[in-house]
Amino acid sequence: MWNHTAVTQFLLMGIPHTTGLxxxxxxxxLAFYLLTLLANLLILLAILTSSNLHTPMYxxxxxxxxxxxxxxxxxxxxxxxxxxxxxxxxxxxxxASQLFxxxxxxxxxxxxxxxxxxDRFAAICHPLRYTVIMNHNVCVxxxxxxxxxxxxxxxxxxxxIFKLPYCGPSEVHNFFCDIPVVLPLACADTSLAQTVSFxxxxxxxxxxxxxxxxxxxxxxxxxxxxxxxEGRRRAFSTCSAHLTSILFFYGxxxxxxxxxxxxxxxxxxxxxxxxxxxxxxxxLIYSLRNKEVKLALRKALSKGYKQMM
Numbered sequence: 438m439w440n441h442t443a444v445t446q447f448l449l450m451g452i453p454h455t456t457g458l459x460x461x462x463x464x465x466x467l468a469f470y471l472l473t474l475l476a477n478l479l480i481l482l483a484i485l486t487s488s489n490l491h492t493p494m495y496x497x498x499x500x501x502x503x504x505x506x507x508x509x510x511x512x513x514x515x516x517x518x519x520x521x522x523x524x525x526x527x528x529x530x531x532x533a534s535q536l537f538x539x540x541x542x543x544x545x546x547x548x549x550x551x552x553x554x555x556d557r558f559a560a561i562c563h564p565l566r567y568t569v570i571m572n573h574n575v576c577v578x579x580x581x582x583x584x585x586x587x588x589x590x591x592x593x594x595x596x597x598i599f600k601l602p603y604c605g606p607s608e609v610h611n612f613f614c615d616i617p618v619v620l621p622l623a624c625a626d627t628s629l630a631q632t633v634s635f636x637x638x639x640x641x642x643x644x645x646x647x648x649x650x651x652x653x654x655x656x657x658x659x660x661x662x663x664x665x666x667e668g669r670r671r672a673f674s675t676c677s678a679h680l681t682s683i684l685f686f687y688g689x690x691x692x693x694x695x696x697x698x699x700x701x702x703x704x705x706x707x708x709x710x711x712x713x714x715x716x717x718x719x720x721l722i723y724s725l726r727n728k729e730v731k732l733a734l735r736k737a738l739s740k741g742y743k744q745m746m
Contacts, residue, residue, distance in 0.1 A: 443604035447532045447619075449515070449525045450610045452705040463520040469713045470513045476720035477502040479734055486740075487733030493571040494560070495730075497553045498723060500580055501682075504549065505716035508542045511535055512613035512712050532614040533599045539615060541591035544641060547690075548583035550683055551645040554652040557676050562659045594637060597630040598623075611705055613712075618704070642690050649683060678723045685715045 455462060480502045484490045512535060519525045527535070559570045598616060601623035611618040616634050620627050653676070660672045689711035723730065 443602070444529060444607045444622075446526045446528050447607045447609045447614065447622075449519060449527055449612055449614075450608050451516070451519065451525070451612050452709065453610070453702040459520045459522075463517055466513060466517055466520070466709075466713055469717050470509055470517070473509055473713070473717040473720075474506060476717060477505045480720045480723070480730065482737050483730050483734040486737040487729075489729060490733055493556050493576050494553075496576050497549060497556060497580070500549055500583075501546070501553075501719060501723075504542055504546050505719050507538075508546065509712050509716050511538045511542065512708075516612045527609075527614065529599075529603075532609070532619065533595055535614040536598060536616065536619065537591050537595040539591075539613070540594050540638075541587050544587035544590045545583050546686065547642060547645045548587060549580075550679070550686060551648050552579045552583060553679055554649040554683075557679060558652040558656055561656050561672050561676075590637065590641060594634055597633055601625050601627065601630060611708065613708075615708070638690075642687070646687060653680070678727070681722050682719055685718065686711075689715075 452462070481499055484495045484499045484502075515527060515531075515535075556571055560567050563570060594616065598620060601620075602625050603622055604624045606622060609618050609622070616638075620630060620634070623630075656672075656676060660669050663669045663672060689707045
């Protein structure tokens with residue numbers, strides 16, 4: 438693999454048509470990145486310190502917060518460095534690492550949304566057996582499965598992309614390394630890598646989406662059977678935040694990976710939304726409409742303040 442590689446580093450070209458706006462984008466992206474870290478850390482603090490939140494739903498939400506901390510960290514630090522005027526180059530190994538961790542964390546989030554949909558299905562459609570269906574061991578096994586399955590998925594993609602020889606050019610027309618912008622730089626036949634990557638990403642996303650759709654179809658049917666309007670409202674409120682996050686997650690996947698033509702500018706804009714903006718919105722989506730999370734966070738912060746005083 439390494440003996441056939443002439444290119445030792447790549448040049449990140451950044452977001453197209455933004456020359457001269459580097460300082461503005463640096464401040465904007467830094468604000469979103471810090472907001473993402475702070476908000477998700479607060480969600481984790483609330484879940485870890487409140488015994489009322491030690492349930493499967495919040496266990497999976499805690500995992501989502503961990504993902505939303507690491508996911509923007511794959512590309513944001515390097516992007517902000519070159520926005521400050523630092524070098525735009527990234528090593529061959531660094532480029533491969535970005536691609537691996539981007540798909541590893543992205544696939545884990547895809548699997549996790551599917552598991553969270555099943556959790557809501559079990560809670561609403563089988564409330565009397567919920568604690569048996571979603572016991573501690575099941576939750577742990579599901580979570581480990583999402584992480585291990587995603588690691589395998591990302592490893593296959595990274596191996597296929599970076600076993601190809603790269604002998605120039607080395608300009609990556611994006612702000613980080615991903616399949617649509619790295620693969621065209623290979624100086625060999627990329628048909629196998631293109632087919633497998635398109636199929637792999639497409640099949641994983643489509644299968645997860647169909648499972649989520651099946652879960653929510655069953656959930657909708659169960660909610661319609663609830664006689665009281667208050668009961669229907671409460672049941673729907675437990676799912677609305679999850680549905681909103683799913684829309685934010687699957688939109689960029691469809692635009693970037695599942696369309697035939699590629700547009701560097703559109704891909705970059707969508708990747709910015711996916712990598713930087715969406716991870717900062719998830720804590721707001723899940724916490725602002727959730728009284729339990731807000732109460733637990735308020736107690737944790739007040740306890741910490743009292744200890745400091």
